[in-house]
Amino acid sequence: MIEIIKDVERCRVCGDDNWFEIFSFGKVPLANGFLDPAPHYEDEPTYPADVVVCRQCWLMSLRQVVDPEALFGHYVYVSSNSDQINQHMRRVADWCTQKLGLVPGDRVVEMGSNIGTQLALFKERGMRVTGVDPARNLAQVANDNGIETVAEFFGPEVSGPIARSHGEAKLVLGRQCFAHIDDVHNILKGVDAVLAPDGGLVIEVPYLLDLLNETQFDTIYHEHLSYYSLGTLSTLLKAHGFRLVDVERADVHGGSIVIFATRTTDSRQPAAAVAALLDLEQKHGLSTELPYRQFAERTRQVIDAVGSLIRDLSGKGKRIAAYGAPSKGTHLLIACGLTSREIEFCIDTTPLKHGKVLPGSHIPVLSPEQGRQTPPDYYLLLAWNYAEEIIRKERSFLEGGGRFIVPIPEPRVCAG
Numbered sequence: 001m002i003e004i005i006k007d008v009e010r011c012r013v014c015g016d017d018n019w020f021e022i023f024s025f026g027k028v029p030l031a032n033g034f035l036d037p038a039p040h041y042e043d044e045p046t047y048p049a050d051v052v053v054c055r056q057c058w059l060m061s062l063r064q065v066v067d068p069e070a071l072f073g074h075y076v077y078v079s080s081n082s083d084q085i086n087q088h089m090r091r092v093a094d095w096c097t098q099k100l101g102l103v104p105g106d107r108v109v110e111m112g113s114n115i116g117t118q119l120a121l122f123k124e125r126g127m128r129v130t131g132v133d134p135a136r137n138l139a140q141v142a143n144d145n146g147i148e149t150v151a152e153f154f155g156p157e158v159s160g161p162i163a164r165s166h167g168e169a170k171l172v173l174g175r176q177c178f179a180h181i182d183d184v185h186n187i188l189k190g191v192d193a194v195l196a197p198d199g200g201l202v203i204e205v206p207y208l209l210d211l212l213n214e215t216q217f218d219t220i221y222h223e224h225l226s227y228y229s230l231g232t233l234s235t236l237l238k239a240h241g242f243r244l245v246d247v248e249r250a251d252v253h254g255g256s257i258v259i260f261a262t263r264t265t266d267s268r269q270p271a272a273a274v275a276a277l278l279d280l281e282q283k284h285g286l287s288t289e290l291p292y293r294q295f296a297e298r299t300r301q302v303i304d305a306v307g308s309l310i311r312d313l314s315g316k317g318k319r320i321a322a323y324g325a326p327s328k329g330t331h332l333l334i335a336c337g338l339t340s341r342e343i344e345f346c347i348d349t350t351p352l353k354h355g356k357v358l359p360g361s362h363i364p365v366l367s368p369e370q371g372r373q374t375p376p377d378y379y380l381l382l383a384w385n386y387a388e389e390i391i392r393k394e395r396s397f398l399e400g401g402g403r404f405i406v407p408i409p410e411p412r413v414c415a416g
């Protein structure tokens with residue numbers, strides 16, 4: 001078998017090796033490794049996933065790194081066409097435009113640009129846009145839709161030539177991809193190679209404080225290598241000649257932060273929100289071992305509670321299906337030891353996932369229309385980050401006596 005995984009020896013942010021392990025998920029398949037249905041799945045590869053925290057810069061990360069080409073060369077995650085995400089993307093476009101005073105003609109470069117949905121919003125406003133995304137299948141879709149996209153991993157070897165051929169960027173953007181990156185130093189060198197002297201860097205990552213407080217253990221899987229606090233991001237940016245100027249919390253992907261940074265030489269004054277959030281992190285003890293250890297303990301409890309609840313209902317003859325097939329859902333089912341024995345099927349809006357089975361639990365993925373033909377008694381809401389939107393959309397399922405089980409921060413049943 002090809003070696004696609006390596007153990008990290010040193011913290012990717014500060015280079016120290018003084019870390020402690022808080023939790024091990026054991027050996028699990030890759031969360032996006034959807035399979036074709038088969039009578040048996042004996043050869044499904046699994047990889048260790050151990051969570052560690054650095055005592056020097058307090059980066060929480062996975063101890064293992066899977067070869068990014070294996071994870072991202074062909075990617076099934078397509079930016080969700082959800083109201084919540086669409087609104088958020090508009091807000092990000094407004095925020096960046098206003099922070100940087102972007103005008104038509106300015107260049108925007110986005111790393112991890114997926115099918116180009118975010119860049120299209122800048123293009124609409126007259127900016128010139130370039131995307132960079134390693135997923136060849138997604139870059140193709142973006143290019144077909146008129147969003148110029150380079151199918152490569154972002155770094156100076158890609159962004160340098162963009163700067164030379166297209167001009168420097170007024171904005172470099174990275175939404176929900178920064179936490180996937182192992183060599184973060186190379187990424188920031190890439191930003192340095194393309195960002196105009198008065199330009200801005202905007203990065204969006206799932207927020208560590210929300211992850212810890214809400215026991216979002218299922219968001220920890222091989223694609224997500226790092227779990228950032230603002231403090232750790234600040235340390236990293238400083239090491240590359242950037243500094244934080246503003247930050248906003250956003251209610252997407254379970255709670256995220258969008259940070260705005262400039263070169264250290266820029267004269268913009270940091271907004272009060274930066275110091276306030278750094279303060280809040282100190283109040284929560286993010287520079288101590290305690291909140292990480294408490295999170296690990298709650299994770300064990302939630303895994304037990306979700307597993308017991310579903311097995312109990314299934315034992316009583318209830319029909320249970322899963323709602324959404326996000327990567328974190330795959331991971332949650334495996335952690336809770338749930339399979340097609342308890343969960344009949346899973347519905348998801350992503351056509352690429354239909355007809356496949358979930359990695360590890362081998363639950364078949366159907367379209368929502370197929371699911372509607374035989375509604376279960378309970379839907380386990382794996383896409384819990386869209387709970388409000390989904391529950392609103394599924395009123396008739398609830399009114400017909402159906403129920404949702406929302407697994408985190410602790411399992412609860414929602415009736416109509």
Ligand code: TYD
Pocket residue numbers: 077080082253323324325326327328329347348349350383385386389390
């Ligand atoms: P998401 O939480 O965006 O990503 P991740 O894989 O990083 O955890 O994934 C949400 C999944 O839920 C995605 O596969 C689409 C699906 N989904 C539905 O099936 N129905 C819906 O109404 C919504 C909003 C999402």
Ligand code: ZN
Pocket residue numbers: 011012013014015016054055056057058059
């Ligand atoms: Zn560190």
